[in-house]
Each structure stands twice: as C-alpha cells, then as structure tokens.
Amino acid sequence: MRKNIVAGNWKMNTTVPEGVKLAKEVNDAVAAAKDLKCEVVIGVPFTHLTAVKAVIDINKVGLAAENCAAKDKGAYTGEVSAAMVASTGANYVILGHSERREYFNETPEMLKEKVDLALANGLKVIFCCGESLELRENGTYKEYIKSEIEGSLFHLSADQFANIVIAYEPIWAIGTGKTATSDQAEEVHAVIRGLVADKYGKQVADDTTILYGGSCKPANAPELFSKPDIDGGLIGGASLKADSFMGIVTAF
Template sequence: MSRPTVVIGNWKMNMKIKETIDFITELSPMLSKTQGKVCLSVPSTLLKVASEAARGSEIEIGAQDVSQYESGAYTGEISTTMIQDSGGEFSLIGHSERRMYYHEDDEMIKEKVTRAILGGLVPVLCVGETQEQKESGQTEKVLLDQLEKALGFLNENEASAVIIAYEPVWAIGTGHAATPEIAQEVHGVIRGFVRKKWGEKNAFRTPILYGGSVSPDTIKELIKMPDIDGALVGGASLKVEAFAKIVNISRETKS
C-alpha cells in the first residue's frame, strides 16, 4: 500500500484576489478523482478569499509562514489563530527563502514548529542544502542537523502531524530539478531519520515532498521513487494547467 500523494503549490509573493478566485475555480474540476491531497500555500492577504473559493472542494489552503508567538506586539507577524480564522489548515516553516533572506535560524524554526503544533496547524517543514554544501559532500549532515533541531524534541504523536519537504536550494528557480535518483537518496535519508526517531509506523505515514524546479515534465520520474510522496511546487503552481497536471500525474503514477 502506498502513501496518498501530497502536492502543495507555494505562490510566494504572487497573485491578487480575482486571480485567486479564478485559479481555484478553474483548478477544482481539473483534478483527477484519484486519492491524494492538493494544497495551496498563499500570501496571508489571500488566506480568507482562497479558503472561501475552495469551500466544498478538496483543495486545502495554508500559509507560507507562521509566527513563533501566540499573540502580542510583533509587527507584521501572523499567528496560528489568525491563519485558522482565515481558513488556513497548515503552514510552511523554514522555507529556504525565509532562512536566506530573513535569517531564520534553527531555534526560530523549532519554535515555529512548536507553535504550529500547539495551535493545531499542520507544519510543513522545509529542509535542504546549498550548492556549496552539496559540492563539499555535506548534504546528509546538513539535513539531519536541520531535522534534529526542528523536530527532534517532538513525541511520536506530535511528529505524526508533520509534513517534510526537501528543497535543494541549488535547484530552486533554476529550471533544473534534482535527478530522481539523487532526490530518492535524500528522501531515504529523511525517512530513515523519522524511522529512527519515532518508529516504522511514523516513517511509513509521514509525507516527504520534493521541491525544487518541479514541473509537469519532471514530476513523473520523481514521483515514481518510493520515498517521494509528492511535491512542493513553486513557479509552476502559478499556472493552473501546469499545477493540475503535476497533481494528476502524481496521483495517477502512485495509484
């Protein structure tokens, strides 16, 4: 028995209200009926309108980041309760762009994972290595370090709520995805971490997604790999036909 696929579209700082409504309205009937989860990670300003547009469909809406604080004087932040109040069900945490441009460190990411779980949001933890780290043979060390610091404190039940996304920083936005073999090797390391920490049951059911220049052309060979359960899609998630193809190819290949 295989795990249901999970495909998350990360819109980053793109889309406006009408575009959001049109996209979701067009996407829903394009999706195959094969089992799987389809999600959109939208800008905070679009959470409410996206969740309303997705009501009655299988599309789940989530945020791109969440504060490590419950509430208070933290200008510009968004809390778990605000996300949920706007219809969000999950949040990305530790995306490479947050780590790079906003200097989010391992301690902050751990706090955000904690806050998401306490607040009832599904945390989608992003991990990945840079080109320099890859070339120096540090991929496994970097990933295991990121995973341990962000998730190592969780108990088995808490860990079962987590989705993990591997996003090789060196592949993002380049148009060149990791080869299926390289991606599978890394996903195997990640699943091995989960197995060692929380046992075979959690290792089997934890979705591990690939993110890094995912497109309709690259997804089929990637999703054939046994430890790749879906995708975190960037640029291609802004085009409804391309995103629907990625979702449908993922579902049909794994079914």
C-alpha cells in the first residue's frame, strides 16, 4: 500500500527563529489531529534543519532538505552534501524542483548523481518533474516528463525505487495562482504511474507515492486528493502558515 503524503516546501522563506516557530506549530497540530490519513513532511532551508529537528517529533513529522549536492565531499565551497543533510536527522530531500532546474541549470544527469548520493546516505527522495506552459500547449509534455524521470531515476533497482516519491509540478501552476484541474493533474499522475509500471512492474507502480505540486490549497485539495493516482501534495506558499498547511493535511 502506498502512502499518502503532504509535504511542505518552504523554499527561501523564514529566518531560523521564524522557521522553528512554524515547525512547532505544525508539529503540535499534527500531534493534536485525530486519525490523520497521510504522512506529513516539512521541507526547510539548510540553515534550519538542525534547529527544526530539535522541536519536532520525527516519527510524526518528516523533515526534508530542499536540495543536496551532486558531490560526496570536497572543495565545493557553499555546497551541502547528502551526508551533511542526513547528519542533521533529516529523513527526506527534495530534488529536481523546477526552480532548481531553471535557475541553477540542473540536468537529469546531475540529478541522477544527487539521487544516488541521497539514497546512499539513507535519505528518501521527493523527486520533482513537470512541464512549462509552452510544453503543455504544444502537446509534448508527456514526453518531456518521461525524459526527466528516465534520465534521473530509471537506473535504480526496484528496491532503491521504493525510497522515491515523485512530485508532479506543472510549472505553469507554481506561484501563479493557476492550478491544473483535477482531471489534468490526474491524467499526468496516471501517465507517471504507467511509466513506473512499464519499468518496474505493476506492484512497484501501485506502491509509488505521486504528489501534486502546483498551487494546492485547502480549497482545492479535497478534489485533487480524491483522484485515484494523486497521493498528496508538495505544498509551497500554503505551507508557510500552519493553519493553511493543516487544512491541506486534513483534506484526505
């Protein structure tokens, strides 16, 4: 049985004290909630990992870094390795976000290296994929998403792939206020699950969690999460306030 997951992605927001306060609020809300139907994860800046880990119950709230380096260690000033992330007590890392691909020129081959290092250090990976408005409109978005997944994930064994969560993020719906319809999101989620089935078989595909990552809010989460192939969300802006984030968490 695959997990339902709602993961926050704070991006470059909050100072450490602000982040600790928000993490405490989320942790307390999760602890007080009855019969949650999903796992909760918060993705925080590197600077926050240790301080946030100290104020959450890691058994109830997972902790993710927002990136890691494509190198194990060495003279790479400013980079943060997967081993460093794991040493903070984090148990997830978000890789391949569209902002990383666009602003920092991350390629499928680079992300393949990051995935390998993350898994080698015991981290679960939330792997992002998705298309631009141009690709959506010219009809090549399915092929593009396939190339992102194949290029960075399909060298893994089935056992390794069990530690991968895929997040579909239509780039045209991130921070724009636009949201893919539930049918549009479900279509792509089903395509992704089909790609995994073709590579690893139906059982692995059925066990793979696929999240929606495009302007998901408390108002539209119930409809999105009702779709058979949408297993939760990777939440940006709405994760920066505990009440809106929990409104999504409780949407299942």
